[in-house]
Amino acid sequence: MTYICVKFNQEKMEILVCISKTPETTAKIAFTDGGKNFDTQGVQFIMNPYDEWYALVRAIELKEQLGGKVTVINVGDAASDIVIRKALAIGADEAVRVDVNPQSAIYTAKQIAEYVKSNSFDAVFLGKETIDYNGAEVGAMVSEYLDLPYFSFASNIETDGLKSRITRDVEGGVEISEVEGRFVLSAAKGLAEQRIPNMKGIMMAKRKPLNVIPAVGEDDSLEIISYDLPEGKSGVKMIDPENMDELVRLLHEESKVI
Amino acid sequence: MSVLVYAESPKGKFKKTSLEVVYYGHLAAKAMNTDCIALVLGSTSDAAVLGKYGASKVIHVTDDSLDNFDAQTHSTAITKVAENVGANLVVFGFTANGKALTGRVGVKMNASILSGVSSVPNLENGFVLRKSVFSGKANAHYNLKKENKVISLMGNSFQIEELGSSAEVETMTLDLPTAKTVVKELKTVEGTVPLPEAELVVSAGRGMKGPENWGIIEELARTLGATTACSRPVADTGWRPHHEHVGQTGVAIRPNLYIAAGISGAIQHLAGVNKSKVIVVINKDPEAPFFKAADYGICADLFDVVPRLNEALKKFKQNN
Ligand SMILES: Cc1cc2nc3c(=O)[nH]c(=O)nc-3n(C[C@H](O)[C@H](O)[C@H](O)COP(=O)(O)OP(=O)(O)OC[C@H]3O[C@@H](n4cnc5c(N)ncnc54)[C@H](O)[C@@H]3O)c2cc1C
Numbered sequence: 001m002t003y004i005c006v007k008f009n010q011e012k013m014e015i016l017v018c019i020s021k022t023p024e025t026t027a028k029i030a031f032t033d034g035g036k037n038f039d040t041q042g043v044q045f046i047m048n049p050y051d052e053w054y055a056l057v058r059a060i061e062l063k064e065q066l067g068g069k070v071t072v073i074n075v076g077d078a079a080s081d082i083v084i085r086k087a088l089a090i091g092a093d094e095a096v097r098v099d100v101n102p103q104s105a106i107y108t109a110k111q112i113a114e115y116v117k118s119n120s121f122d123a124v125f126l127g128k129e130t131i132d133y134n135g136a137e138v139g140a141m142v143s144e145y146l147d148l149p150y151f152s153f154a155s156n157i158e159t160d161g162l163k164s165r166i167t168r169d170v171e172g173g174v175e176i177s178e179v180e181g182r183f184v185l186s187a188a189k190g191l192a193e194q195r196i197p198n199m200k201g202i203m204m205a206k207r208k209p210l211n212v213i214p215a216v217g218e219d220d221s222l223e224i225i226s227y228d229l230p231e232g233k234s235g236v237k238m239i240d241p242e243n244m245d246e247l248v249r250l251l252h253e254e255s256k257v258i
Numbered sequence: 259m260s261v262l263v264y265a266e267s268p269k270g271k272f273k274k275t276s277l278e279v280v281y282y283g284h285l286a287a288k289a290m291n292t293d294c295i296a297l298v299l300g301s302t303s304d305a306a307v308l309g310k311y312g313a314s315k316v317i318h319v320t321d322d323s324l325d326n327f328d329a330q331t332h333s334t335a336i337t338k339v340a341e342n343v344g345a346n347l348v349v350f351g352f353t354a355n356g357k358a359l360t361g362r363v364g365v366k367m368n369a370s371i372l373s374g375v376s377s378v379p380n381l382e383n384g385f386v387l388r389k390s391v392f393s394g395k396a397n398a399h400y401n402l403k404k405e406n407k408v409i410s411l412m413g414n415s416f417q418i419e420e421l422g423s424s425a426e427v428e429t430m431t432l433d434l435p436t437a438k439t440v441v442k443e444l445k446t447v448e449g450t451v452p453l454p455e456a457e458l459v460v461s462a463g464r465g466m467k468g469p470e471n472w473g474i475i476e477e478l479a480r481t482l483g484a485t486t487a488c489s490r491p492v493a494d495t496g497w498r499p500h501h502e503h504v505g506q507t508g509v510a511i512r513p514n515l516y517i518a519a520g521i522s523g524a525i526q527h528l529a530g531v532n533k534s535k536v537i538v539v540i541n542k543d544p545e546a547p548f549f550k551a552a553d554y555g556i557c558a559d560l561f562d563v564v565p566r567l568n569e570a571l572k573k574f575k576q577n578n
Contacts, residue, residue: 025506025526029395049507106364106371131506131529133391133398135373136352140329140361149438150329152358155500165442169501170354171273171454173446175327177439189508190500221370225386225399230532236539236549241558244570247538250554252574255536257458257515258482 011122011161012068015059018112018126018138019051019072019087021080025131035226047083050127052090053194054187058157059125060091061192066161068122069093073115075108077101081210088205089197095208100215105133107219109141114216116146121182122161128153128186136186143184151183155190261287261294262345263313264336266355267302269444274418274455275351275411277311281418282411283349284312285378290347296425297339299332300324309425311418316427317343321434327355328437333362338432340367347379350410353454360410370402376415393506393529413454414512451485453504458484459513459534461504462492463527465520465541465560469497474564475519481571487511489521505530517567519560523548540564 023029024044032039046052059070072087074080075098084095098111116124124146129136136152143150151157155174156167168175169188197205239247251258263283265276280296287294296313298305305318319335336359340348348363350356352374364371370385376397377388384401387409391398402409446452453459460479466472479486486502493503504511506526512533519540521527528551531537539552540560549555556563 023392025393025529029392031396104371105361105373109361109365131393134393134510136357137361137364137371137373140358141365141371143329144333144362144365147330150358150362151439152329153354168354170268170444170446172450172452173444175441176443176445177327177441179439181438189503221402221404222372223401223403225383225401227391227396227398229396230390230394233537233551233553236552236555238555238557241556241563241566244563244567245573247554247556247567248570248574251515251536251538252578255515255553257536258571258574 010066013062013066013122013159013161014069014071014120015062016112016116016121016124017051017056017059017070017072017087017092018124018142019056019074019083020048020130021045021074021076021083022048022130022132029229031227035228038227045079045083047086048127048130050129050131050187052087052127054189054191055125055127055185056087056090056092057192057195058187060195062159066159068161071096071121073098073112075100075102075111075215084210085205086197088208088210089201090195091201093208095210097210097212098215099212100219103219103224104222105135105137106141106221107217109138109145110217111215112138112142113145115213116142123182124184126186128188139184139186146184149179149183151177151179151185153188154185155188157185157191259290260292260343260345261290261347261349262340262343263294263296263349264356264359265296265298265308266351266353267298267300268446270301270303272302272307273351273353275353275413277308277418278413278416279349279351279411280308280311280313281421282378282416284421285416286347286349289378289381295343295345297336299335305427306424309422310420312421313425316425318427318429319432320429321431323434323437326437326439326441328439328441329358329362330439331434331437333359333366335432335434336363337366339430346406348408350408352410352412356410360408364408367406367408368404369406369408370404371408372400372402373410374412375409376412390533393510394532395529412512414457414514453485453487453501453509453511456485456511457514458482459487459511459515460484460517460519461487461489461521461531462519463489463521464491466492466497471561472498474561474568478517478564478568478571481568481575484515484517489527518548519564521548522546523551
């Protein structure tokens with residue numbers, strides 16, 4: 001018996017997912033050369049959680065649902081290969097690394113946009129921000145370079161590959177929009193559930209292609225002059241649990257926040 | 259040369275962050291020896307009020323289609339106005355829409371772009387701004403090297419002051435592309451201040467034992483006029499809605515007062531709340547790491563302390 005599978009109004013999706021490498025969340029943050037450089041000594045790096053947990057997993061789910069392909073892109077040096085392999089183990093089909101250590105979001109965005117221009121994708125996904133520089137900038141910049149609609153902080157997307165309905169987190173609620181055709185999306189919590197790579201995925205990842213390409217253009221818009229550590233708290237004042245009037249008095253008179 | 263600030267007006271009203279951006283624009287313009295011009299897009303009732311917070315002039319692009327948020331159309335409108343007034347610094351709020359626009363306008367203007375800044379530009383050696391990095395664990399000082407600069411301001415970084423009277427409003431119409439994005443619905447809760455903008459926050463964690471016990475937290479928040487928040491495991495298990503999750507992988511907040519009950523103070527939690535001006539920790543474990551990051555600590559059972567604090571606050575509110 002043969003089955004003929006007819007798909008109505010459903011298109012395969014080729015999605016590019018941008019991933020970056022960030023210090024692990026418990027990493028000790030310190031600087032060398034009198035605050036000039038971030039001290040990477042002993043720091044473990046991971047895939048940026050928003051890229052991994054939400055952007056990548058949702059892209060893989062859409063591929064599983066509609067067919068198509070998931071490509072991951074990283075702008076970084078060879079130290080990124082470990083997080084790229086993890087993305088392949090979770091289920092991406094292939095990977096590209098633009099071989100440069102970017103100093104600014106705009107330079108990163110430029111590399112990604114150039115790659116999209118020469119390779120055509122239906123959508124570009126990335127995490128809403130990185131947990132190191134917390135800029136939430138690259139997505140907006142990529143979409144501008146490509147002149148595409150942009151949905152920041154998406155917590156839900158339903159699509160048939162042609163028409164998409166996207167929920168964005170905004171202050172105090174959500175905004176639901178519709179778009180036809182190609183777009184860029186940044187992923188927030190809720191877009192998908194984290195997936196842990198299994199043994200088969202890890203084995204397969206080793207054989208998936210990882211292309212290394214050179215960077216284009218100059219990275220000349222920003223320069224970090226120095227870093228410093230915020231002033232710590234001067235020490236906790238313990239309050240008698242029986243005396244909440246005292247706490248209220250301190251909040252009013254000493255710290256003046258109520 | 260001038261400073262252009264974009265004052266967001268969702269549903270026609272200015273948010274606190276919009277006023278902060280105007281006030282910051284005024285401070286930056288003063289440092290740069292120029293004027294601060296505020297920009298309003300779409301329908302708004304009272305654009306002139308921005309003069310009070312430091313705008314020397316307000317430009318109001320009245321096109322109704324701008325009530326529908328579309329990052330492409332909005333960024334085109336803002337860039338056109340920036341060119342029109344010769345702005346070389348454009349300032350946004352570090353808000354949901356600000357984040358969607360800063361990068362776009364920056365690319366259009368071939369600018370140096372920096373998000374989430376918390377200082378007035380220092381012009382001694384270039385154009386230097388500070389921003390918090392590594393989820394609040396450090397600050398970085400950046401020099402913005404391009405002629406044009408597009409930045410966004412971290413909320414609650416400056417205390418707004420009323421400076422002047424209302425400003426002259428110039429209405430403008432622009433030739434704009436049709437939006438590719440159609441907003442179907444904007445669902446926001448009314449009555450409570452959203453977490454990223456909240457000045458007072460009451461937060462609770464796994465020490466609450468279960469979602470049925472949250473009444474005391476909600477009551478305390480009501481007495482204070484505070485917004486409620488929670489730790490990540492509490493949102494992950496569905497005890498509380500996701501939007502309440504604060505921390506490195508949730509919402510980063512910087513209220514004036516953060517009260518944390520039954521939260522241990524894991525490094526990822528602290529990363530999202532360590533910019534709060536005053537932190538009060540209620541925890542029964544004297545070894546809880548959160549005490550090290552707190553200004554005031556109460557080492558006791560939260561089920562006793564929280565209602566007692568609520569009573570004390572009620573008494574205070576009656577007398578003040
Ligand atoms: C990559 C990554 C990202 C993360 N991101 C975040 C994040 O963004 N936000 C976040 O919050 N967490 C985050 N976490 C989780 C974080 O590591 C902690 O597990 C979490 O913050 C703990 O939540 P909690 O304090 O509510 O629970 P617990 O650590 O279980 O603490 C409960 C506390 O309640 C106290 N307690 C219990 N009963 C009472 C009582 N009756 N009275 C008073 N005190 C009581 C206990 O002493 C304890 O200190 C992240 C973890 C990872 C690995």
